[in-house]
Amino acid sequence: MSAEVVRVGLLGLGTVGGGVIKTIRSQQEKLASRLGKRIEIVKALVRDSEKERAVHVDPALLTTDFEDVLSSDVDIVVEVMGGVEPTYDYVRALIEKGCHVVTANKELLAKRGTELVDLANQHQVHLAYEASVAGGIPILSVLRQFLRTNDIQGVRGILNGTTNFILTKMEAEQLSYQEVLKQAQELGYAEADPRSDVEGFDAMYKLYILAQLVYGESLPLADVVRKGIADLSAGHIRIASELGYRIKLIAQAYQAEKGIRLSVEPTMLPVSHPLAQIHDAFNAVQLSGNIVGDLLFTGRGAGELPTASAVVEDLAYLLTQPFTPHPTWKEKTADKAGGTLDSAERVLCYLEGSCQTATPDRVLHFLQQAGVNVQKLKVQFDLGGVLRAGLIVTGISEEHESLLKNDFGLSVRCFPILESA
Numbered sequence: 001m002s003a004e005v006v007r008v009g010l011l012g013l014g015t016v017g018g019g020v021i022k023t024i025r026s027q028q029e030k031l032a033s034r035l036g037k038r039i040e041i042v043k044a045l046v047r048d049s050e051k052e053r054a055v056h057v058d059p060a061l062l063t064t065d066f067e068d069v070l071s072s073d074v075d076i077v078v079e080v081m082g083g084v085e086p087t088y089d090y091v092r093a094l095i096e097k098g099c100h101v102v103t104a105n106k107e108l109l110a111k112r113g114t115e116l117v118d119l120a121n122q123h124q125v126h127l128a129y130e131a132s133v134a135g136g137i138p139i140l141s142v143l144r145q146f147l148r149t150n151d152i153q154g155v156r157g158i159l160n161g162t163t164n165f166i167l168t169k170m171e172a173e174q175l176s177y178q179e180v181l182k183q184a185q186e187l188g189y190a191e192a193d194p195r196s197d198v199e200g201f202d203a204m205y206k207l208y209i210l211a212q213l214v215y216g217e218s219l220p221l222a223d224v225v226r227k228g229i230a231d232l233s234a235g236h237i238r239i240a241s242e243l244g245y246r247i248k249l250i251a252q253a254y255q256a257e258k259g260i261r262l263s264v265e266p267t268m269l270p271v272s273h274p275l276a277q278i279h280d281a282f283n284a285v286q287l288s289g290n291i292v293g294d295l296l297f298t299g300r301g302a303g304e305l306p307t308a309s310a311v312v313e314d315l316a317y318l319l320t321q322p323f324t325p326h327p328t329w330k331e332k333t334a335d336k337a338g339g340t341l342d343s344a345e346r347v348l349c350y351l352e353g354s355c356q357t358a359t360p361d362r363v364l365h366f367l368q369q370a371g372v373n374v375q376k377l378k379v380q381f382d383l384g385g386v387l388r389a390g391l392i393v394t395g396i397s398e399e400h401e402s403l404l405k406n407d408f409g410l411s412v413r414c415f416p417i418l419e420s421a
């Protein structure tokens with residue numbers, strides 16, 4: 001008996017789109033026997049149909065006109081073109097036409113997901129987006145299907161492969177930030193505009209989506225604390241390592257007294273911390289449930305095949321499952337947006353400046369007089385007379401930071417420390 005054919009359209013045929021085609025081709029027989037359906041790609045929207053591609057496709061399938069996809073009787077569309085405009089309009093039109101949509105586009109979901117989820121429910125179509133968070137790790141399916149009894153108390157993780165790759169290589173191979181970013185782009189990890197990765201936007205979009213699933217609501221993106229790694233130097237990484245820490249871009253969502261809080265920022269982890277062991281473009285998500293306790297999921301967070309795996313698993317899932325309404329997405333403004341340094345916290349404070357104006361003794365004296373508790377100190381001088389110091393402190397405030405900048409001519413950067421596993 002021949003398997004039913006499912007007509008799939010692709011929006012985008014770059015890194016992920018190419019991976020989707022390769023995966024469907026390599027797994028076609030298995031999928032047909034498991035699903036009783038054969039997946040046929042019938043159209044692929046691209047910007048430039050003449051461009052040479054990593055995967056060969058029949059040129060007749062390529063189009064630069066979205067109307068060709070919309071009018072081609074597709075059952076499902078896989079959106080892997082990225083961005084919000086014109087993507088939102090395309091996805092909207094497809095849902096209104098009754099197409100199921102699978103997307104890897106976290107930016108689209110974090111910015112317009114509330115509307116798209118409602119629209120998909122209204123038209124009774126699937127909107128599947130496993131690939132939008134943590135690449136190949138099936139974390140959204142776990143949250144949706146296997147953690148419905150637990151209250152999830154907090155979620156934290158490494159959600160961006162590019163920045164984790166950069167931090168790993170900067171530390172292990174002493175490569176420059178620019179050099180490693182270029183490698184990440186060549187390997188297909190980075191976003192089309194890599195500022196999204198290195199400035200923490202990409203991880204913020206993923207955290208927003210996780211919060212929708214974990215808490216049934218998220219904060220507006222403007223209320224999320226977001227700091228990136230673009231200004232991290234070899235000096236930061238070296239001092240951290242000498243003090244026994246490793247810097248990771250950590251995304252966290254937790255329930256505070258006045259509602260949920262979301263943050264993405266470079267954070268110091270003791271080298272023995274499980275998240276400090278996540279290297280290269282791997283991601284990790286740590287969850288803590290009131291019944292199950294702590295869970296840690298890890299896997300490849302970016303790149304052609306890990307992401308395609310999540311996309312094609314979504315396709316396989318929705319080909320076998322009847323439509324069920326998706327829980328509505330909500331946004332709730334934070335009572336008080338976080339972001340200011342809580343002086344009660346233990347932080348690693350990195351200072352850099354000329355030793356003409358700032359000697360370790362003078363800086364320590366100032367901090368002690370100001371009531372800052374210094375627990376550890378590492379100092380380095382280079383031949384050019386530059387002082388670099390790492391201090392583990394509690395009780396430092398933004399006012400102290402300003403005084404260190406203004407009175408001692410130091411550049412100051414304080415990093416939160418994540419002590420507990």
Ligand SMILES: NC(=O)C1=CN([C@@H]2O[C@H](COP(=O)(O)OP(=O)(O)OC[C@H]3O[C@@H](n4cnc5c(N)ncnc54)[C@H](OP(=O)(O)O)[C@@H]3O)[C@@H](O)[C@H]2O)C=CC1
Binds near residue numbers: 192303
């Ligand atoms: N790369 C990764 O590791 C991951 C990516 N994602 C997400 O997947 C999506 C795709 O990423 P990726 O494959 O890396 O991106 P690429 O830049 O490699 O591919 C984008 C594709 O979309 C096409 N495209 C872009 N804009 C338009 C437009 N306006 N009209 C028509 N076609 C367009 C491009 O056409 P052309 O080829 O002609 O230029 C290209 O084929 C993004 O949302 C990204 O955030 C999610 C998880 C991991």
Ligand SMILES: N[C@@H](CC=O)C(=O)O
Binds near residue numbers: 189190302303
């Ligand atoms: N640019 C992203 C790709 C996957 O989402 C990343 O580096 O994690």
